[in-house]
């Protein structure tokens with residue numbers, strides 16, 4: 221099973237899963253937007269799934285215009301029913317987002333999926349290209365710590381691999397992308413059904 225098939229399969233249960241697992245994404249982005257509310261109108265939500273991040277954006281910034289992308293057609297179908305996205309695309313984010321995305325955005329959210337990408341640094345470079353000057357990137361990475369066996373480089377959902385990164389690797393990726401790091405936090409991202417605590421590095425970065 222590949223990542224698109226896996227998320228197609230869980231799409232109908234996704235909202236329940238994120239609630240049961242205490243997934244941090246929606247809560248974290250809500251806090252970030254509440255402290256930056258005046259700056260953003262045009263949003264790009266990468267790996268949008270059924271739209272939990274879009275729903276928070278629309279709640280905090282009612283005039284927001286949001287474009288969503290996801291590899292799973294079932295997720296995109298459910299996101300469209302939510303009514304918070306101006307446009308939605310089925311797209312593999314391991315492929316370039318331009319020329320599909322030609323506008324410039326005030327903020328890009330990229331939460332809960334970089335662990336599935338083969339080149340997350342390339343994703344950051346693309347985000348840099350589609351942000352307006354001063355625009356913000358909100359992104360998460362699964363945390364790897366070589367000195368902690370509970371934070372391995374790779375974990376698995378069946379045959380789908382999750383790749384985690386160290387804090388210094390994330391800092392280097394942000395720097396190489398041309399974005400400027402505003403904040404970096406290591407937090408518990410979610411707790412799986414088997415009790416595995418998946419830690420995330422949550423970053424805010426700015427287009428310079």
Ligand SMILES: C[S@@+](CC[C@H](N)C(=O)[O-])C[C@H]1O[C@@H](n2cnc3c(N)ncnc32)[C@H](O)[C@@H]1O
Nearest residue numbers: 227245267269290291292312313331332333336
């Ligand atoms: C854990 S969910 C996170 C969804 C949402 N961003 C959030 O924070 O709630 C991961 C989403 O990323 C999508 N995804 C995974 N790999 C992807 C890829 N290569 N390209 C586009 N979307 C991908 C999945 O289909 C799924 O909907």
